[in-house]
Amino acid sequence: MTSDPKSLAGRRWFALSGPVIGLAGVLALFLVLFAIRGGLGRFVSAANLQILVHGERVTALAALGALLVIVSGGIDLSIGSVVALVTVATMLVYIWALGVTGSKAMASLAAVPAGIGVGGLCGLTNGVLITRLRVAPFVVTLGMYSAAHGLAIWLAGGVILNFPVNAQPGWVDTFATAGSDYTFFDPGVWVALALAGTVAVLLRYTVLGRYCYAIGSNEATARLCGVPVERTRVVIYTLAGLLTGVAGVVMFAKMKAGDHTAGKGLELTVIAAVVIGGASLSGGQGTVLGTLLGVLILAVLDNGVSYCNVPVEVQYIVIGVIIVANTALSQWQRRRAE
Amino acid sequence: MTGIAKRFGSTQALRGVALELRPGEVHALVGENGAGKSTLMKVLSGAVRADAGAMTLDDRPYAPSGPLEARRRGVAMIYQELTLAPHLSVEANVCLGLEARRFGFLRGAENRRRVAEALAVLEHPEIRPEERVSRLSPAAQQLVEVARALLLDVRVLVLDEPTSSLTQEDARRLFALVRRLRERGVTVVYISHFLEEVQEIADRFTVLRDGQSVGGGNVGDFSRDHIIELMVGRSLTEQFPHVPHTIGAPLLELRDLAGVELPRGVSLTLHRGEILGLAGIVGAGRTELLRAVFGLDPVRRGEVIVNALSSPRATPRQRIAQGIGLLSEDRKGEGLALSQSIADNLTYSRLGPYGRFGWLSLRRRAAAVSDWLERLRVRCRDPEQAVGELSGGNQQKVALGRLLHQGADVLLLDEPTRGVDVGSKAEIYRLIGGLAAQGKAVLFVSSYLPELLGVCDRLAVLARGRLSPVRPAAEWAPEQVMAYATGSAEF
Numbered sequence: 001m002t003s004d005p006k007s008l009a010g011r012r013w014f015a016l017s018g019p020v021i022g023l024a025g026v027l028a029l030f031l032v033l034f035a036i037r038g039g040l041g042r043f044v045s046a047a048n049l050q051i052l053v054h055g056e057r058v059t060a061l062a063a064l065g066a067l068l069v070i071v072s073g074g075i076d077l078s079i080g081s082v083v084a085l086v087t088v089a090t091m092l093v094y095i096w097a098l099g100v101t102g103s104k105a106m107a108s109l110a111a112v113p114a115g116i117g118v119g120g121l122c123g124l125t126n127g128v129l130i131t132r133l134r135v136a137p138f139v140v141t142l143g144m145y146s147a148a149h150g151l152a153i154w155l156a157g158g159v160i161l162n163f164p165v166n167a168q169p170g171w172v173d174t175f176a177t178a179g180s181d182y183t184f185f186d187p188g189v190w191v192a193l194a195l196a197g198t199v200a201v202l203l204r205y206t207v208l209g210r211y212c213y214a215i216g217s218n219e220a221t222a223r224l225c226g227v228p229v230e231r232t233r234v235v236i237y238t239l240a241g242l243l244t245g246v247a248g249v250v251m252f253a254k255m256k257a258g259d260h261t262a263g264k265g266l267e268l269t270v271i272a273a274v275v276i277g278g279a280s281l282s283g284g285q286g287t288v289l290g291t292l293l294g295v296l297i298l299a300v301l302d303n304g305v306s307y308c309n310v311p312v313e314v315q316y317i318v319i320g321v322i323i324v325a326n327t328a329l330s331q332w333q334r335r336r337a338e
Numbered sequence: 339m340t341g342i343a344k345r346f347g348s349t350q351a352l353r354g355v356a357l358e359l360r361p362g363e364v365h366a367l368v369g370e371n372g373a374g375k376s377t378l379m380k381v382l383s384g385a386v387r388a389d390a391g392a393m394t395l396d397d398r399p400y401a402p403s404g405p406l407e408a409r410r411r412g413v414a415m416i417y418q419e420l421t422l423a424p425h426l427s428v429e430a431n432v433c434l435g436l437e438a439r440r441f442g443f444l445r446g447a448e449n450r451r452r453v454a455e456a457l458a459v460l461e462h463p464e465i466r467p468e469e470r471v472s473r474l475s476p477a478a479q480q481l482v483e484v485a486r487a488l489l490l491d492v493r494v495l496v497l498d499e500p501t502s503s504l505t506q507e508d509a510r511r512l513f514a515l516v517r518r519l520r521e522r523g524v525t526v527v528y529i530s531h532f533l534e535e536v537q538e539i540a541d542r543f544t545v546l547r548d549g550q551s552v553g554g555g556n557v558g559d560f561s562r563d564h565i566i567e568l569m570v571g572r573s574l575t576e577q578f579p580h581v582p583h584t585i586g587a588p589l590l591e592l593r594d595l596a597g598v599e600l601p602r603g604v605s606l607t608l609h610r611g612e613i614l615g616l617a618g619i620v621g622a623g624r625t626e627l628l629r630a631v632f633g634l635d636p637v638r639r640g641e642v643i644v645n646a647l648s649s650p651r652a653t654p655r656q657r658i659a660q661g662i663g664l665l666s667e668d669r670k671g672e673g674l675a676l677s678q679s680i681a682d683n684l685t686y687s688r689l690g691p692y693g694r695f696g697w698l699s700l701r702r703r704a705a706a707v708s709d710w711l712e713r714l715r716v717r718c719r720d721p722e723q724a725v726g727e728l729s730g731g732n733q734q735k736v737a738l739g740r741l742l743h744q745g746a747d748v749l750l751l752d753e754p755t756r757g758v759d760v761g762s763k764a765e766i767y768r769l770i771g772g773l774a775a776q777g778k779a780v781l782f783v784s785s786y787l788p789e790l791l792g793v794c795d796r797l798a799v800l801a802r803g804r805l806s807p808v809r810p811a812a813e814w815a816p817e818q819v820m821a822y823a824t825g826s827a828e829f
Contacts, residue, residue, distance in 0.1 A: 205443055205444055205446075206442050206443050206444060207437050207439050207442055207443070207444055208442060210426075210430055210434070210437060210444060213423070213425060213426055213430070214423045214426060214430070214434055216425070217423035217424055217425040217426055218421070218422065218423040218424065220421065221421040221422060221423050221434070222423065222434065222435075224385065224405050224421050225405070225406070225421075225434040225435030225436075225486075226404060226405060226406025226409075226435035226436070227434065227435050284423065284424070284425035284426075285425055
């Protein structure tokens, strides 16, 4: 019950030590591997850092939304399908607006908000269904996973929608290329970092953030204290949807297409990242920094494995092992700390 | 409050209750479980809305739409089950729902100031605002709830069974706080099963029975027996019914049993037909001892001898096979699967007789179960009813019945009467006495000393994981037990 203030700050770091150890472990593994096999210089280089971070920007964006949902004790399984739906919707609006205005800039200005809006709408629907019908988030978002997927195929007419000839706007290329000559990271990474900062502030310094943790930690208590649980939940899922929408638009730029197969399995990668980052699936726990570390762990794995010429299936196995081992590690630490 | 009525489904919880609370008094609300005390107070604190009746606060009509409005009018309730968000800090918990804000952003300094003011009233400087609530002791967590009530100008504070999970020392400090609040003009409503406490802390009291107020007055004008009579509606000639039983051969023997931290080397012998009491404060290692014996917690050293066979390490499954049964102190969390049926809960630990090749014969089980429920005198509608719908006393009878159903000879009972009303307590004592008469051995852990002294044959005190000498219950004086328990006397 008694403790000194130093240990309080210490404990905050302690909560992050799991993901930090995980990241250090994965990095050390590859460093040793490359030191033995050669190619260490190629792995540890500015260019590779750009590629590494670039590769996970969509995951990072979607993970921020998933973090909000998971902290509040929910789950979102619809992320992958919604990303696919957003790419399709963005392309359709772009083509339509281009036809109307004839300007790539105007069409982009219409398409990007529309894409993000579609994501938000999916999130809003999730939130409303969860709170009004009182159906478990797992089930509602599983339904959305299927419905959004179907909608994406239907809207796209079953094909992958590419840009019409000479109609591709310039920004798509800068988003699709790793790194930048002027700002080091490409704009997609900067967008992810900026939104990460926003979500971190939201969780820490706003009433909404406080309620997010409160609902995840003990919903009955939150209700008893007059927290508008239902409304907060709808807002949380809508925000998560908007973040998924941003992820979808970045995915659109990455694929340079409205692709109904995009983002397949993304929801599980995202949940893995959030959980590796120290969040608890039962709610009340999780930080932006942890989540970003979780994403980085996956990024290093992805990147390192591709340099090693190891088959991709090995990567999947390693990710599986890391998820379980990392969670076990943090559980063990928590037990020891108590 | 006048004419308050509330119906839940087919149960009429309150039938026109009247209650008058005066400023700056401690008012005890007593009654058996299911008498409607908690429901009445939930109506007062806005958590439940009454079907009929009216309330006035300071001569103005009062009809809160929810707990938050009640708190704004100065009425706050602290529930028996703590209602904190475990992952959040003390500060976040105290101002939850009432955060000072600007454009949706928390006003950190303002919140810290208000929380510091509320915490200052508690006079517990060790509760620090930035500490995570899950790291606090139950007593400190309860105080955080009090601080939450103090955040707004509180006029009426309801405490529902506040000492049920507190040590004597913590209870004393809580009483001191209640007195300080009374001096500040706060009306404290105190719900309790412990009449000793009521007599110590309360000025006036009201007795509820079957959803009606059946009496009350100044605490000083009534004897304890008189209050009990009002509560149960009949005279309780014997609080601790004695069932004659004879002590036989040793059945369970512990030799220097030590767990990872607690207990730290306990030796005792439990005989057939014996009720052996274990007193001690919370954290003394009583629960840990039972869990170690039952194989739920690891045993570091020492021996557990059942029927002259030594087996220091065993799984709960093996212990059950050896005839040991454990009744958990945490009935809701661990002891029972609340959403499952009475029949399921009664038979979980021994489904064997109803199974054939893994198939369960529900017909045969139903017959056996209704037989058991009769023997245990469980009041229920249907054996298939969820056990969570029963009153605390009846739940406990089902939990106890499971040990009997599994054929346990050694019964490890951890707080068997916790959260159970006076009438059901007597029934549980009678049940335990009857088991001893059948030649079963009972290890009875309790924080309620009068029942240990009233029911047990022999008694020992556990303090910091070590056991005092075991002596016949009649040779113990309450002060002596407390001296050992609090460590002021050495063994």
